[in-house]
Amino acid sequence: MPRIRYSVAMSLDGYIAGPNGEADWIIMDPDIDFAGLFAQFDTFLLGRRTFEAMAAAKGPGLSGARTFVFSRSLQPRDHPGVSIVAEVSPATVAPIRAQARKDIWLFGGGGLFRSFLEAGVVDTVEVAIIPVLLGSGLPLLPSPAHRARLELTGHRVYRTGIVSVQYTVSRPL
Numbered sequence: 328m329p330r331i332r333y334s335v336a337m338s339l340d341g342y343i344a345g346p347n348g349e350a351d352w353i354i355m356d357p358d359i360d361f362a363g364l365f366a367q368f369d370t371f372l373l374g375r376r377t378f379e380a381m382a383a384a385k386g387p388g389l390s391g392a393r394t395f396v397f398s399r400s401l402q403p404r405d406h407p408g409v410s411i412v413a414e415v416s417p418a419t420v421a422p423i424r425a426q427a428r429k430d431i432w433l434f435g436g437g438g439l440f441r442s443f444l445e446a447g448v449v450d451t452v453e454v455a456i457i458p459v460l461l462g463s464g465l466p467l468l469p470s471p472a473h474r475a476r477l478e479l480t481g482h483r484v485y486r487t488g489i490v491s492v493q494y495t496v497s498r499p500l
Contacts, residue, residue: 329427330450331372331420333440334364335467337454342464343437348380352459356487359455368392370427372443374435375401378409395423397439415442424448437469444468444475449496452477458488 336353337343344350355361369391373381375398394409403411412419420443424431433443443449454467477494484490 329370329424329430331424331431331433331443331448332368332451332453333433333443333449334451334453335440335455336457337467338457338459338461338464340460340462341467342461343467344465345461346463346465348376348465352457352461354457354487354489356485356489358485358487359489359491367430368432369429370423370431371395372397372423372431372433372435372439374398374439377435377439393423393426397435397442415439415446415448417446417448420446420448437466441468441472444496445473451480451493451495453491453493456490456492 335343336350338352345352370393373394373396375396378396378398378401395412396406396409397412397415399413401411412423433440433449440449476497478497479492480495481493482491
């Protein structure tokens with residue numbers, strides 16, 4: 328069964344974006360195989376703010392992958408290339424998981440991660456710890472959040488100082 332993987336870059340002091348959502352501090356390490364990473368997924372789950380930031384940047388996007396944006400304010404008719412989902416729950420996530428053939432990348436902010444974690448549908452947490460201290464910003468897991476137990480399944484240290492850690496989310500939360 329495809330796993331829902333929260334894979335994210337984080338500063339050493341626990342932020343996934345700067346105070347204004349900036350990500351210019353993230354090191355693009357040449358030893359990380361980004362093409363290989365993206366090839367592991369055929370489905371992406373995004374929050375509204377992440378989706379809007381990607382659309383504004385007019386980056387390469389997530390072409391070829393099914394994309395679901397979790398938002399109560401976006402209208403499906405305004406975004407024909409993605410599926411808009413109003414709430415995070417086991418019932419809304421089950422059909423997404425059933426249709427995936429590869430793993431699913433939870434590619435959004437801390438608030439979306441918290442919602443998925445509280446719904447009990449996150450399988451792994453994969454964090455690339457970037458050697459920078461931001462001092463403030465958007466935390467990996469914003470308050471209020473429930474405690475979750477994790478089991479270390481892998482790690483790697485890169486020459487740039489990035490430390491990548493992978494955890495399985497233990498059940499029950």
